[in-house]
Every structure is written in C-alpha cells, then in structure tokens.
Amino acid sequence: MLRDVELSKKIDKEEYDKLIPDMRLKLGALQRDLNKSKIPVMLVFEGWHASGKSLMVNEILRAMDPRCFQMHAIDEPTPEEAQKPFMWRFWMKTPPSGLTAIFDQGWYSRFIEEKADIDGKKMLLTSRKEQEAISQIFEFEKVLATGGGSEQSNPYLILKFFLDISKKEQKKRLEKLEDRKVSVFLVNKADWKQHKHYGRYMPVFDRMIELTDAIYAPWKIVEADNWRFATVKVYVTIIDAFNKGLQQAKKVQAKGKKMATMTPVEKEMTGSILDKIDLNKSMPEDEYHERLKTCQKELAELQMRAFEKKLPVVIAYEGMDASGKGGNIKRLSESLDPRGYEVIPIGVPTDVEKNHHYLWRFWIHFPSKGYFTIFDRTWYGRVLVERVEGLTSEKYWRKAYNEINRMEEALSDNGTVVIKFWLQIDPKTELERFKSRETNPNKEWKIDINDWKDRSKWNQYTIAADEMLYHTSTTHAPWHIIPSDDKHYSRITTMDTIIDTIKKAL
C-alpha cells in the first residue's frame, strides 16, 4: 500500500555529495558487465505527476555509457501504434541482449491513460478491458524475464520504480513549475486533474502495483518527497539488482537434449490426435477449379469488408515439409489485394532476432487493424523444430505452450482473428513429393539436404506436433488440422475455414 510508505525520509546534502560519485562509477561498471554478459535490461519509471520521473531518468543516464542504453519517453501512441495490439509498441522497444532500455513512463502510465476507468466510481480495475490489459502487461514482463533456454536472448532483467509523493508535495511542485517562465509549459490540465483527484488515483495505483508485482519483475516504491533520498534509493536498488542479475547469469543454462529415436512400443503410443485424421479426403480436379474461383472471389470481398471494419487477421501455417504450405499460401494470397497483406516466412533466426526474446520476431509483424499477416511457419517452431533438434531445453519449450497461448489470447483480446492450420500428410506422400521435386526442374528448388534429414525424424516431429495440438488448441485460437494428401482438398478446406472464421468475426 502506497500510504504505508513514509514519504518524508531525507538525506542531507553533505552525505548525498559523498555517496553519489561512487554510485555513478559503480553503476557504469555494472552496466558494462551486463553488456559483456549480453543481459538485456529494462528500467521503468512510473509515479505521480511532478514526482520527478524525468529528472531521475536523467540522473541515472549520466552514470551510463551512452552507447549501451536506449531511452524511451512514452507518450500517446502514434497513429501507427494505435492500429496495433496494446503491447505491440512495447515489444518493439524491448532492447537486444546487452543493452539497457530506460522508460520514462511505460506501459503502466499508458494503461492508466488508455484503459483504466479513473473517473468512474468503481476503481478496482475489475472491468473486462482493465483486466485484459493488466493480464497482458503481466504476461509481457513474465515472458521476457523468464525467457531464454535456447540460442536466443538471455532473460530480461526488469525493474519498475514508482516515485511516490504526497498530495501536499505535488501541489508545491506544480505551483513552483508554473511560477517559472522556463517550466510553465511543463504543467498541463492532466496534472491538475490528477492532483484534484489524488485520493481517487491512489487505490488505482495501489491495485495496479499489487496485481503486477512479481519476483522476476518487482516494483520498487521510492519515497520521493525528498529528492536526494529518492535518488540514492534508486541507485542502491539498481546496483543491487544488477549485481544479482550478473550472479544468476553465471549459472550456465543447460542446452536441450535431442529427442531420442523411439522404440516400437513408444511408436504405438504416439499420435493420439493426428492418428484420427482421415487422410483419404480428396477433391476432383474440376470441382477444385470451380470452388477455387468462388473461394478466391469471396476472400477478396471479405478482405475489403475486414478492412472497412478494421479487423486484423493472423493466418498461421504449420505442417511437415512438403505438406503444401507454400501452395496453400499462394492460392490464398493471389486472391487478396497486396496492399492489405504480408507473407512472413519463418526460418532460422537472424543474429538480430537471436538478440531478442524468441517471440519478438513475431510480435513485430502482427497486423494493424484491417490487415492480414500470413505466417509460413510460426512461433510453434519453439515446440517443434527447437524441441526435436534439442535447441531448447525441455523446461523452456514446455513453458512455451502457455506463453504462446497467452500471446494468442492477447491478440484475440485486442480484436485480432487468429487462424492456425496444421497440414497433415502421410509419410508416403512426403516421400513421393520429395522425389517429384528432385526430378521436376520447376520444383527442384523446393528441396535440399535438410528435408531428407528431417524426414528421418518423422515420428519425433509427430509426437511434438501431437502434443502441441493438445496444449495450444484454445477457444480464442483453435487449431485446424487439414488432411493434405490431396492438395485440392487441402487448399479449398483452408480457404473455407478462413472464410467461415472471418465471417463470424465480422
């Protein structure tokens, strides 16, 4: 509770002048160590208006190497940001490994401004909109702070400061700012509104802090009526957290084990979901061409309507090699207006992507309102290829089921339609398609040595896929398993599914 805090704590000038130079040096040294250890850091400064957030940020930045930090002053969303899910613009600002991002106000201020119903009578953050936002914030920090476990970035070190001042002190400061010509423009209506309703804001801040305090992303309340006390407390807190972060990083992270080859008995135990799929479904040539035309026409119209209604759509394709993802996407995309969609092929992460959280490279591509993003392979790589090839340890890919569910839920809560396809084929079909690719000069480009390698792991991929389908089929983002031995059937069925789903959402 904020009011349990003793705001009048003080440090006198002499002591302060003795402490600060040393702390600056220490912080600078620790920051370079974090940089060397490739640990990404996020420091968030929140607090009452006129509590000195910007001053504090400036003080901390003085101690830092300007090449190792990124500073973000967060204000209203830009027009582009306003078209994206709530947390998108913060995902865009998560720093790469080794850098420190400092937020002069962050997602909390934005939550208060954009989502919280302060003016109303109930202020317990219980409306659906508020709860969704809080849970998205919670998930954002959790997923970053507990990430890692593969060749991708280390877990994020996250610290959140709330600068707390009394109503009396706030008034004094606002008046002082208004008194001076150089600072009068810093005070606006919103400041005085908050001051007037100080008592209403307090329980909101309290509850917000309570709901989002976590051991991996803790809140630090800073008594800030006395500037010197506040500064020293912030320094001490950061230095302590940086020290601990460095120690933890030294514990080596175990790499994953590749999935072992299976015994015959184990083979029988697999495939409880995928086994049930009837792969004999097919569609004759002439029916296919007719249906294709109708579907493409309908999709073109739906895209227009989705644009008008500002409905964002994510369409995700997974499936074994040669299961027909590319062909499916081609038929889908050629029906769409290219100004309104993007196809994102997902492969081995680039080194820039490796320096971010594993979900970052998907977040940055999520569509604006009214647009489509089509993923050719997806974030499910974490629980498929990374699991089978042992790129990620079990602890981390298991955790991914929930992380992914929460991410898709956040998309859905923000109005995005998420459509996921698993294209299922028989191993014999794959073999035939591989062979035909090798001999057909128009298709040869589609196959390389890796495809043959992965093929030997068919069963392991099947187990991984089966488990994935079980854990990540949710109400807001169900999987559609598509029998794809017959390409015609597969293409028309995915299109039908997309049409149905978008129609329902409109």
Add this chain to the structure above:
Amino acid sequence: MLRDVELSKKIDKEEYDKLIPDMRLKLGALQRDLNKSKIPVMLVFEGWHASGKSLMVNEILRAMDPRCFQMHAIDEPTPEEAQKPFMWRFWMKTPPSGLTAIFDQGWYSRFIEEKADIDGKKMLLTSRKEQEAISQIFEFEKVLATGGGSEQSNPYLILKFFLDISKKEQKKRLEKLEDRKVSVFLVNKADWKQHKHYGRYMPVFDRMIELTDAIYAPWKIVEADNWRFATVKVYVTIIDAFNKGLQQAKKVQAKGKKMATMTPVEKEMTGSILDKIDLNKSMPEDEYHERLKTCQKELAELQMRAFEKKLPVVIAYEGMDASGKGGNIKRLSESLDPRGYEVIPIGVPTDVEKNHHYLWRFWIHFPSKGYFTIFDRTWYGRVLVERVEGLTSEKYWRKAYNEINRMEEALSDNGTVVIKFWLQIDPKTELERFKSRETNPNKEWKIDINDWKDRSKWNQYTIAADEMLYHTSTTHAPWHIIPSDDKHYSRITTMDTIIDTIKKAL
C-alpha cells in the same frame, strides 16, 4: 517523349491467353533464381491516374512467390515519415538481398505530389526544391544499383515502369469507375484534376523521366490504352531484365586488396592534411571544468531551441582508437535531454545489415525534425577500415567518396545540420592510453586484441584518413579536425564547434 509513343497498340485475347501462362511460370522461376543468387530487386510502377498501376502490380504478383516479395503501396507520408528527409521512407523500404520490392507508385508520384509545382506556369522542374528532389532520387537509385563490392549486399536491380494512357482513354476509365457502385470510391478530385490538366502534366512527366533515366535504373514506357498489350510488355521487360541481371551476377566480384605496408619514402609522402595539425594544444584542468559547465548549459538550451525550430542535427565522430570519441560523446550527451537524442555506435555490420546496401544502416537512424543523432564511428568506415583491411575493392571505396558527399548533401538539403569530427592524436598518445587502459581496472574494458592489431596499421589508417578528409570536406558538411592529445582541449573544442554550427543554423 511520351507522345512519341503509339498508345493504341493491341494484342488480341486469343494470343494473350496463349502467352500469359508461360510468362507467369518463367517469371516465377527467374524470381527464385534471383533469390538464390541474393540479388535484391525493386520494381516501380508509375503512370497516369487510372492507367491500371494497381491492376498491373496484382497481375505481376500472381506470378511471384509470396515469400519472396514485399509490396508497398505508397501514399502520403505518415506523421513519422514527414519528420524525416524526403528519401528516408524509401530507404526504409529497400529490400534485403534476394527479395523483390514492388512499389505501387513510388518516389516519383511523391515527387509530383510533394515537390513539383504543377499548378504554376513554369513546368520545367527548375525550382531549387524540385532540382534537389530530382537529384536525391537520382542518387538514391544510382547508389543502390551500383552498390556492392564488399561483403554487403549485391547491386540492386531496378526497373521503373510508366503506364501511359491517352487523355481520351483516361476519361473513359474514370467515368467507367464512377459508374459502378463497387468502384466509385476509387475516383477522387485529384484524378479529375489531373485529367483536366492532362496537357500540363505531360511535359512534367516527360522531363521527370528524362532527368532520371539511367542505364542502371531505366524507365520503361508502357503503352497502356490496351490492357493486354501493356501486360505482355511488362512481362517481357521484366523477364528480359531478370535474365540479364542473373548473367551479370555470375561475373565474380573481385575482393579488395589490403593496403600494403609502406616503404620509408612512401611514409614521407603521407599526411599532407593531418601532418599540419598542431597536436600540442591543451587546456588546464580548472579552465576545463569551468568551460565544460558553460558549454553543457549552452548545449542544453540549444537543444531546446533546435527542437522548437524543428532542426535535425547529425553529429559524427571518427578518429583512431583511443582518440577519445567515447569520452567526447559522454560529455556531450550528458548535457542533452535524453528524449531528444540517440547515440548510434557503429561496429561490424549484423547479418541483417549485410543484406542491405552499405548506407542503409545509417539512413534508418537519421534524425526526425528537432532531434539529434550522434554517431560513434560512421559511414566513413567504407573508406577507412574497409579500405585498409581490404574488405572492399578500390573501385568501390573510391566511389564511396562521392556517394557519401551526395548523401550528406541530401541531408543538408532537407534541413539537417551535419557536423563531422576527426579526433587526431599522436601514435605515442595512443600507446600511452592503451597501456593505461590495461592497468586501470575502470578502463580495462575499453581495450582488446584488435586495438593492438589496428595499431600496427597506424600509417595505413593515416593515409586513408588523409585522403578521406580531402575528398569529403564539403560546404554542406565540412570536417572538423580536432587535436585530441589533450582530452580537455578536445572535448571543449568539439562542444564549441557544435554550439557555433547549430547557432548559425538556427
């Protein structure tokens, strides 16, 4: 001249239906080859309103692999883009190696909308604003199409189409669009305005095409009164250009040679600029501290004024290792409001950066109006480290002098102040600083084995720097050579220079 073109050329339906399927296949195959050869491609579609640009783009996209293209429909600049130099948003959209970017209208339409004085009486694109824009466009295409020569991306294959229709045909199409409920919203005032002044626009288009036609980025005029003829011509042109592009790519690019170690005579010939620098300049401790305070205060005020006046500022630091770039930047940045500046350290390019033109990673960081960008090492790496280490062949680093001059000129024409520092030290000073870094635990992080390696190339770097200073000191972006054996003197002098330059610009 557009009116030399016979617009009524036709192809009948039967022939068209025979030609197109084969052309689609060919184009798809070539695109995959380009992808494999890592050649980046830009196709730009311009033309009269209602000439069918979007339809043509859609047709071409049908033939392409949706994973290998990026489609950009260019409209008015976003609020963010409007804060940047004219070509910035197009630099942001240059595709990485192997991808094809298709522009449904590009920089030419934007030039016409934003820069050209169509309503006036003179329409020869002779105003200063128009000429600057044309020269920036010219330079943009040239630098991309003739790039390469290092480990970075291949030269860009650029094709520009102008879809030409007669005034009569334009009227027919606009009326037809307006007649139908589904398309009436596609027609607006600007369309009819262009139609009304068709005769005025023609010489502007003509002159624009004439001024920007180049062998490495040619204009293709497409007679588009007949849709089928236009489509076939576009296909034929692209297929031909892709074929030629692939053939050229096969000619292996020679790598650069490292600069050879010098004979004593050669050593005497070097340093005509840097030799003249008096390195004995210094500033006593107490004077330094006093001046530092005044300079920092003045810089803080100037930053505020630059923000108000929307003046963008680029500050670039180059110099040998241990010449004091970091310390200079620290003293500068701590005086600035962190919400208004960014420090960009330049090192070995990431693999994403390597897949773009070598200037791309600088362009994306150029400041918005009112902001500062501080570069710790710069685009001059092309003519310094890349030259000395033989990463780029002589042909390409020599070309870079002019490319860089033109880039800085574009910044300057768009109102950006460019301040460049070369921090000059004596080799003895470097040695002392390296030694002190090794023994001082607070500075140890600053030195590694590469620093010692580069040191042995002092003379080669000096020759490269000397030549660079000669070729790239321009009126719009002069070099400031700062004697930096004494850190105090160096820091105060750079700050003074920044203060003077910004004051003059305000």
